Amino acid sequence: MNTIWALTGVVIKELYRRKDFYVLFVLTALITVATGMVNFFHDPKIVRYVKDVCLLLIWISALLIAIVTAARQIPAERESRTIFPLLAKPVTRWQVILGKFFGCWLATGIALIVFYLFFAVVSGSREQHWPWLACLQALWLQWAMLAIVIALSLLGSIVSAAPSSTTTICFIVVAGILMLGGHLNTVAIHEAQPLQTILYTIYFLIPHLEWFDIRDRVIYDWGLVSGVDCVLATLYAAAYTALLLLLTWLGFRRQSLNT
Amino acid sequence: MSVILKTDQLRVEFTSREFRRSTKVALNRLDLEVKVGEVFGFLGPNGAGKTTTINVLLGFVPPTSGSASLFGIDVRQPIARQRIGYLPEMTYYYKFLTAEELLRLYARIFGLNRAEADRRIDQLLRLVELESARKRLIKSYSKGMQQRVGLAQALINNPDLLILDEPTSGLDPLGRMKVREIIQRLKSEGKTVFFSSHELGEVETVCDRVAIINQGELKAEGRVGDLVAQHQASLEQVFLNIIGYSPSPT
Numbered sequence: 001m002n003t004i005w006a007l008t009g010v011v012i013k014e015l016y017r018r019k020d021f022y023v024l025f026v027l028t029a030l031i032t033v034a035t036g037m038v039n040f041f042h043d044p045k046i047v048r049y050v051k052d053v054c055l056l057l058i059w060i061s062a063l064l065i066a067i068v069t070a071a072r073q074i075p076a077e078r079e080s081r082t083i084f085p086l087l088a089k090p091v092t093r094w095q096v097i098l099g100k101f102f103g104c105w106l107a108t109g110i111a112l113i114v115f116y117l118f119f120a121v122v123s124g125s126r127e128q129h130w131p132w133l134a135c136l137q138a139l140w141l142q143w144a145m146l147a148i149v150i151a152l153s154l155l156g157s158i159v160s161a162a163p164s165s166t167t168t169i170c171f172i173v174v175a176g177i178l179m180l181g182g183h184l185n186t187v188a189i190h191e192a193q194p195l196q197t198i199l200y201t202i203y204f205l206i207p208h209l210e211w212f213d214i215r216d217r218v219i220y221d222w223g224l225v226s227g228v229d230c231v232l233a234t235l236y237a238a239a240y241t242a243l244l245l246l247l248t249w250l251g252f253r254r255q256s257l258n259t
Numbered sequence: 260m261s262v263i264l265k266t267d268q269l270r271v272e273f274t275s276r277e278f279r280r281s282t283k284v285a286l287n288r289l290d291l292e293v294k295v296g297e298v299f300g301f302l303g304p305n306g307a308g309k310t311t312t313i314n315v316l317l318g319f320v321p322p323t324s325g326s327a328s329l330f331g332i333d334v335r336q337p338i339a340r341q342r343i344g345y346l347p348e349m350t351y352y353y354k355f356l357t358a359e360e361l362l363r364l365y366a367r368i369f370g371l372n373r374a375e376a377d378r379r380i381d382q383l384l385r386l387v388e389l390e391s392a393r394k395r396l397i398k399s400y401s402k403g404m405q406q407r408v409g410l411a412q413a414l415i416n417n418p419d420l421l422i423l424d425e426p427t428s429g430l431d432p433l434g435r436m437k438v439r440e441i442i443q444r445l446k447s448e449g450k451t452v453f454f455s456s457h458e459l460g461e462v463e464t465v466c467d468r469v470a471i472i473n474q475g476e477l478k479a480e481g482r483v484g485d486l487v488a489q490h491q492a493s494l495e496q497v498f499l500n501i502i503g504y505s506p507s508p509t
Contacts (some may be wrong), residue, residue, distance in 0.1 A: 002367055002368070002370060003367070003368050005367075006367040006368055008365050009364070010353060010356070010364060012358070013355065014353070014355050017355045018355070027346065051392070080351065080354075081347070081349065081351035082351050082352060082353055083351075084317075084319065084345075084347050084351050085347060085351055085352065085365075085409075085412060086344060087317065087319060088317045088319075088340060088347075088370065088422075089340060089347035089365060089416075090337045090338055090341045090368070090369070091337060091368055092337050099277045164355045225387065231375065254321070256273075256319070256320050256321065257314070257319040
């Protein structure tokens with residue numbers, strides 16, 4: 001475990017020493033605060049739109065941070081050749097993958113905490129009540145979902161060596177799942193064979209990231225998700241993350257690294 | 260003397276990923292044995308297979324056939340790398356870390372506790388004369404300083420076997436002398452050093468035994484003095500004869 005935490009620390013250190021990370025962070029924070037201050041037409045219900053925009057920005061920023069960070073980890077190690085002195089130590093490739101995963105996941109978690117803190121303050125100052133529990137639940141579920149996204153991006157970075165193409169593909173896949181994943185079964189009903197089977201197969205194979213999206217509950221104050229559902233969602237995310245990390249390791253363990 | 264590093268009929272083939280797939284034999288039936296306490300020079304022209312051999316020894320490249328072991332453990336087992344130090348040809352370190360942070364990272368990987376790591380880091384930074392720059396990011400270091408950080412990281416676990424890939428390439432004469440001094444010092448401490456080099460003068464000065472490879476095959480192996488006496492020529496001439504170099508007529 002010591003090796004995994006040591007590698008996790010390196011990922012986090014790299015992130016907070018990279019300037020581009022702050023650009024996205026500051027941009028989201030600024031837009032969140034600015035949107036929170038706007039009061040269109042003096043409509044008291046406008047706060048819902050503000051909350052909607054803020055949460056959407058948080059989702060996009062968190063996805064960007066997660067995908068961009070995870071997709072470049074292993075290709076950057078190979079490109080800068082830092083992987084060689086590292087693997088010359090008693091480090092397994094499985095430890096490298098886990099270290100990278102936890103580093104990206106923790107860094108994204110830290111970013112999410114700051115984003116949601118902003119959101120809670122903006123939302124609370126406008127509505128005069130502080131939605132701490134709803135925010136905490138939304139944060140937790142989003143973070144669990146990001147674990148799947150990070151594992152998916154790491155897998156993508158093993159398959160395709162160029163971080164830019166991995167980032168683009170992962171972003172399209174994740175956006176596709178979030179927007180269409182939940183509707184694939186409905187679409188499949190109306191299709192003829194073999195398309196119906198293909199769509200059903202995709203529906204049951206893909207991780208349903210949209211299940212982790214409880215933004216509407218936070219925006220419209222629909223109350224909290226039950227504890228059991230939260231635990232089930234967490235276990236679902238853990239299972240998919242483990243599967244994707246296993247596939248990443250299978251791809252990485254036999255790869256020849258020639259200096 | 261017991262054998263610390265061994266390759267047995269080692270063969271490595273690389274298949275190109277291009278349209279017309281072709282196979283290149285990088286190493287062919289390579290047999291090497293390095294004994295405890297030796298300084299072993301690994302010589303060969305560019306593309307001879309020196310770095311590929313080191314890559315196999317470090318588990319970066321799997322052998323196509325044959326075997327390689329360190330301390331009697333198959334090189335594919337990570338535990339085989341517990342007692343080795345590796346200095347790559349170029350400086351491949353996290354440039355966003357300071358020298359101290361980099362050494363602490365590797366100390367943690369080797370399982371050194373905090374106090375032990377502190378003591379070792381101080382000792383190594385003193386050895387490579389980087390004490391005053393320990394808190395600076397590696398990206399601000401000169402090439403020589405980066406190479407010295409490399410040497411420090413290779414020694415963090417007080418290794419019994421040090422694998423050096425062209426350790427003096429790109430260093431100024433002072434840097435080369437420093438590396439030579441460190442190798443001599445390690446030898447006097449009973450450590451084993453395996454290093455590849457182009458610098459024949461350097462090899463002659465510090466090595467007990469050498470192996471010369473060309474086109475992936477072992478061409479000669481033995482004590483430097485024995486090779487020179489056998490061929491009745493300087494090590495440079497021996498090397499050139501073995502790799503089949505003939506000077507072009509002027």
